[in-house]
Amino acid sequence: MVFNSISFLLFFTVVFFIYWIPLKKHTKAQNVFLLAASYFFYGYADWKMLPLLIIATLVFFYLGIGIKRSKSEKTASWLTVLGVVLGVGLLLYFKYLDFFILSFAHLFESMGFQTNWHTFNIIMPLGVSFFTFKLISYVIEIHREEIDPTNNVVDFATYIAFFPCILSGPIDRPGFISQLQQKREFDYNQAVDGLRQILWGLFMKLVVADNCAKYVDQVFSSYMSQSGSTLLWAAILCSFQMYADFSGYSDMAIGVGKLLGLRITRNFKFPFFALNMAEFWRRWHISLTTWLTDYVFTPLNFRFRHWRKTGMILAIVINMVLVGLWHGANWTYVLFGLYHGLLFVPLILSGAFLKKNQLRTNSIGLPVLKDFLRMLLTFALVTFGVIIFRAASIGQAWEYVRGIGDRSLFSIPWLKDRHFYIPLVLSILAFLIVEWIQKDKEHALDLRGIKSPVLKNLIYVVLIVALFWFGGHAETFIYFQF
Amino acid sequence: MKKFVCQFGVRVIIVIVIAIAVDYVISAGLRKTDIRKYSTWNDIYKGGLDADLLVIGASNAWSGFNTYIMDSALHLNSYNLGFDGHNIDYYIVRYNTYRRFNAKPKVVLINTLFSGTLDVSAHPQYEREQFFPFVNDKELMSQVAEAKNLGWKERYLPLVRYFGYREEIENGVLAFFGKKDFLDGGMHKGFRGNDYAWDEETLSKDTLISISINTEAVLQLNSFSKQLIDDGIQVFFVKSPIYYPLRSKFENIEQTDSVFNAIANKYDITILDYYFSRISMDSAYFYNPGHLNIRGSEEFTLELCHDLDSIWNHLRLLAQ
Numbered sequence A: 001m002v003f004n005s006i007s008f009l010l011f012f013t014v015v016f017f018i019y020w021i022p023l024k025k026h027t028k029a030q031n032v033f034l035l036a037a038s039y040f041f042y043g044y045a046d047w048k049m050l051p052l053l054i055i056a057t058l059v060f061f062y063l064g065i066g067i068k069r070s071k072s073e074k075t076a077s078w079l080t081v082l083g084v085v086l087g088v089g090l091l092l093y094f095k096y097l098d099f100f101i102l103s104f105a106h107l108f109e110s111m112g113f114q115t116n117w118h119t120f121n122i123i124m125p126l127g128v129s130f131f132t133f134k135l136i137s138y139v140i141e142i143h144r145e146e147i148d149p150t151n152n153v154v155d156f157a158t159y160i161a162f163f164p165c166i167l168s169g170p171i172d173r174p175g176f177i178s179q180l181q182q183k184r185e186f187d188y189n190q191a192v193d194g195l196r197q198i199l200w201g202l203f204m205k206l207v208v209a210d211n212c213a214k215y216v217d218q219v220f221s222s223y224m225s226q227s228g229s230t231l232l233w234a235a236i237l238c239s240f241q242m243y244a245d246f247s248g249y250s251d252m253a254i255g256v257g258k259l260l261g262l263r264i265t266r267n268f269k270f271p272f273f274a275l276n277m278a279e280f281w282r283r284w285h286i287s288l289t290t291w292l293t294d295y296v297f298t299p300l301n302f303r304f305r306h307w308r309k310t311g312m313i314l315a316i317v318i319n320m321v322l323v324g325l326w327h328g329a330n331w332t333y334v335l336f337g338l339y340h341g342l343l344f345v346p347l348i349l350s351g352a353f354l355k356k357n358q359l360r361t362n363s364i365g366l367p368v369l370k371d372f373l374r375m376l377l378t379f380a381l382v383t384f385g386v387i388i389f390r391a392a393s394i395g396q397a398w399e400y401v402r403g404i405g406d407r408s409l410f411s412i413p414w415l416k417d418r419h420f421y422i423p424l425v426l427s428i429l430a431f432l433i434v435e436w437i438q439k440d441k442e443h444a445l446d447l448r449g450i451k452s453p454v455l456k457n458l459i460y461v462v463l464i465v466a467l468f469w470f471g472g473h474a475e476t477f478i479y480f481q482f
Numbered sequence B: 001m002k003k004f005v006c007q008f009g010v011r012v013i014i015v016i017v018i019a020i021a022v023d024y025v026i027s028a029g030l031r032k033t034d035i036r037k038y039s040t041w042n043d044i045y046k047g048g049l050d051a052d053l054l055v056i057g058a059s060n061a062w063s064g065f066n067t068y069i070m071d072s073a074l075h076l077n078s079y080n081l082g083f084d085g086h087n088i089d090y091y092i093v094r095y096n097t098y099r100r101f102n103a104k105p106k107v108v109l110i111n112t113l114f115s116g117t118l119d120v121s122a123h124p125q126y127e128r129e130q131f132f133p134f135v136n137d138k139e140l141m142s143q144v145a146e147a148k149n150l151g152w153k154e155r156y157l158p159l160v161r162y163f164g165y166r167e168e169i170e171n172g173v174l175a176f177f178g179k180k181d182f183l184d185g186g187m188h189k190g191f192r193g194n195d196y197a198w199d200e201e202t203l204s205k206d207t208l209i210s211i212s213i214n215t216e217a218v219l220q221l222n223s224f225s226k227q228l229i230d231d232g233i234q235v236f237f238v239k240s241p242i243y244y245p246l247r248s249k250f251e252n253i254e255q256t257d258s259v260f261n262a263i264a265n266k267y268d269i270t271i272l273d274y275y276f277s278r279i280s281m282d283s284a285y286f287y288n289p290g291h292l293n294i295r296g297s298e299e300f301t302l303e304l305c306h307d308l309d310s311i312w313n314h315l316r317l318l319a320q
Helices: A006-020 A027-069 A073-110 A128-143 A153-161 A176-181 A188-221 A228-259 A277-283 A286-303 A305-326 A331-350 A369-390 A394-404 A418-437 A453-470 B002-030 B036-046 B059-064 B067-074 B088-101 B128-134 B138-146 B152-156 B166-176 B215-230 B253-267 B294-319
Strands: B053-056 B078-080 B107-111 B234-239 B270-273 B286-288
Touching: A006 A027, A006 A228, A027 A073, A027 A128, A027 A153, A027 A176, A073 A128, A128 A153, A128 A286, A153 A176, A188 A228, A188 A418, A188 A453, A188 B002, A228 A369, A228 A394, A228 A418, A277 A286, A277 A331, A277 A369, A286 A305, A305 A331, A331 A369, A331 A394, A369 A394, A418 A453, A418 B166, A453 B002, A453 B166, B002 B128, B002 B166, B036 B088, B036 B128, B053 B067, B053 B088, B059 B107, B059 B294, B067 B078, B067 B294, B088 B138, B088 B215, B107 B215, B128 B138, B128 B152, B128 B166, B215 B234, B215 B253, B234 B253, B253 B270, B270 B294
Parallel strands: B053 B078, B053 B107, B107 B234, B234 B270
Antiparallel strands: none
């Protein structure tokens, strides 16, 4: 049941009216209902793994209480370590065990040893990368005394399983629980803003991402026979696809949260306007990068502080490799993370790593040439990383890059037909222009500054027509696989 | 809350009204076109085809049985119901729909080539959009639903069914407003001659092809044959030409032959076999090993008509 499906529309309509009409004045009942709806949503996608989610939730709920009530710091630390080990263990088992077995088997076989190891064909629970990070951050923050554990199991379970975020994030922090404990009033402006954000998310997913996917999938599956220019164009479209797919999902999740009176953490901040890679990662998949910054990079950086810049480089490389590995069990993800980690090296050495950049615009509101070129360079670096990310293996990524470097790079790329590429290019240009105009706003379709109802309705009509006319009909999201 | 629900509700109602209107425009437009996918359905629904001879089968029938030649050589009114990419269950759906709007044929040729006739639809989603303009036909829809093609979204939600089908939207709207100049699918009474470049990809594969024999499909072919015979229709099974090296790629062609032979014997149906005809020996008659090109369809149909004529003359002599 994905956001862009009729079944979700029906599901959410029922949830919305029950939540706001009979349960309006009963916060606890609202939470119980949200939890039931979330478990239904998760079970609808993957009912076999629902018991795992419930058991993991209960274990961490009691761990949280145990950490708080521990009489000694040592016990609290042990319980926290237990929580982290359980959380990481869940991930390792479901996501990485087969990968490690295969990798070690290959390693030993390449050294001449005979192995008859077999994989377990483990089925990965949907959303495991997202909910385990929530579980881990809960016990760490309690141990750091940044939050108090909740005594209400429903609130905690709702935070973990909250249906807009369970399958693909954003990864909210335990502070979200406090929202669940407060009385919620229906806020007209927030709800309208939520609907707008959903509309924009649908546009990004169905118009931009799904149309890019049609081209990208075709080229990546036949990359050996494509010209360099076609491969380059497909790589560029793949960057747009990745962004539009995931940010579109995040926008819809945040919009759904707003309709329920809940604020979900922001996940993207117009990353294609970043002036360097450090800034790119401050704008891309923010909930994951801040999570890893808080729980991996910062402690490592502190531990390596005596090595100064070398220590910081080491910490960032480890952090970025984990970012890559978080996406899945494949060496391409490890390489992707390593590549991004290494891109930080010149920034750390030059001191630009921590520097906040301010986009400079000229008199007509466009970026100044220098900033524009920096944005282009950042985009090019991101696109190169996307090739590694998207490829099925490192060998394929290498062949793909070699293909781009071919002499046919300067030929005219294959573009499918004009019925395809004209709307595609127009939709990409449209989203870039809208994002540029709205770059200081909370999301691209934040229309709170526009007074004219005619203009607002016109924007809705244009988006709905685009959705209908140019929309694809894929019923999945890239980040579901993670 | 009330304000939100009212304002949102009004917009939703406007969108629904527009959706119904646009859906009507697209569907009505597509019902006027000659685009390959819709041409045969549109002919069927218009009625008055009243063919003496009907061809039934998949893409091999559609591109192989030349209706220009059948009409002129046999001096009768023929129509080709060949259904690209579909199997026996859908041949029957199309035939039953044909019969609701058109008179009973005298002769039916069932093209028994390939697996389509002995398997229920392997790809029920293939070109499913061809049914969208006809979702209001309950009888057709009940049969299509049985063949697991359209879901409730496509059947009951206006416009949502066309979501993502850009070509259908554009063609439907243009056709509705009379801009039909580019909508000629080159169809003639269900037949379209194809002149594509020769493609022998199937032959280059080393693996053998196993023709799926589905019990349900065999039962359907059996009861369909009986239905036609009981209706007083003369039925022929036709094994239209395939490029001869392809035949050796099928690992169980004898098994399929025995199924057809059993049904043919049961209902006294004549089998016309062109697997070893001179056409099958020459790739110049094909655009791929399984499909005749326009030249092949002409040669094959002439040969078929000659054979049918001989059989009918023979029967006439016997009757005298």
